[in-house]
Amino acid sequence: MKVTLSFEKSESSDVSIMVDALRASSTITLALNNFEKVIPCFTPEEAFKLKEKLGGIVAGERDGKKINGFDLGNSPADIKDYTSDHLILTTSNGTRILENMKSTVLIGSIINACEVANKSIEIANNHIDVVMAGVKGEFAIEDFLAAGEILYWILQELPDCNLSEYAKAAVLASRNYESLKESFFNSRSGKRLIELGYESDVELCSLKNISNNVAIYENQELTLLKD
Ligand SMILES: O=C(O)[C@H](CS(=O)(=O)O)OP(=O)(O)O
Numbered sequence: 143m144k145v146t147l148s149f150e151k152s153e154s155s156d157v158s159i160m161v162d163a164l165r166a167s168s169t170i171t172l173a174l175n176n177f178e179k180v181i182p183c184f185t186p187e188e189a190f191k192l193k194e195k196l197g198g199i200v201a202g203e204r205d206g207k208k209i210n211g212f213d214l215g216n217s218p219a220d221i222k223d224y225t226s227d228h229l230i231l232t233t234s235n236g237t238r239i240l241e242n243m244k245s246t247v248l249i250g251s252i253i254n255a256c257e258v259a260n261k262s263i264e265i266a267n268n269h270i271d272v273v274m275a276g277v278k279g280e281f282a283i284e285d286f287l288a289a290g291e292i293l294y295w296i297l298q299e300l301p302d303c304n305l306s307e308y309a310k311a312a313v314l315a316s317r318n319y320e321s322l323k324e325s326f327f328n329s330r331s332g333k334r335l336i337e338l339g340y341e342s343d344v345e346l347c348s349l350k351n352i353s354n355n356v357a358i359y360e361n362q363e364l365t366l367l368k369d
């Protein structure tokens with residue numbers, strides 16, 4: 143099994159794991175406790191149109207702030223208080239990079255790292271690519287560290303896999319949990335979210351393996367990957 147790490151675009155036509163640790167991956171993972179499916183949109187206009195057509199709850203942000211007229215922002219802590227058959231979601235980075243993925247896509251984060259690693263091994267044939275969302279086209283340390291935690295669990299199951307050096311670097315960088323958490327809070331996104339009053343989201347998104355939910359992206363919808 144080839145196991146790689148990429149930025150924004152996947153290099154696998156087999157299985158990709160989209161990682162947006164602050165906060166889209168965590169929001170999607172926890173939303174599937176209360177919603178049947180999450181429908182990612184790529185613009186607020188598209189989200190409004192979908193809400194008119196389907197109803198449901200529309201959530202999302204730009205620059206971390208709730209979009210005017212939306213029911214919710216991109217807070218995984220807020221999402222848990224709402225339920226409907228579907229959540230329409232558009233965010234700055236995580237939902238955006240789903241648009242061009244050509245492989246089977248799973249959603250990974252710190253909060254479901256072990257489970258998404260195991261599920262990716264179950265469904266992959268020959269290549270798992272962990273894809274960091276980043277922030278507006280730039281590297282984001284929280285996605286690198288979350289990717290490292292997921293890659294660590296893949297390595298536990300597949301110690302002889304063909305791991306790229308980029309992926310190995312992420313595993314090594316993510317081994318000290320205190321340092322990982324500190325990097326979340328001091329990251330560009332972390333600092334912006336704290337300024338906006340979302341410190342509890344940064345804390346929630348840095349908690350290891352608090353969820354066994356793994357979302358799979360099929361037919362433009364995110365649903366729970368069943369065992
Ligand atoms: O809503 C978020 O946490 C981020 C925006 S920012 O990086 O915090 O400004 O969007 P996401 O698509 O979840 O990275």
Ligand SMILES: [Mg+2]
Nearest residue numbers: 162164165235
């Ligand atoms: Mg992010």
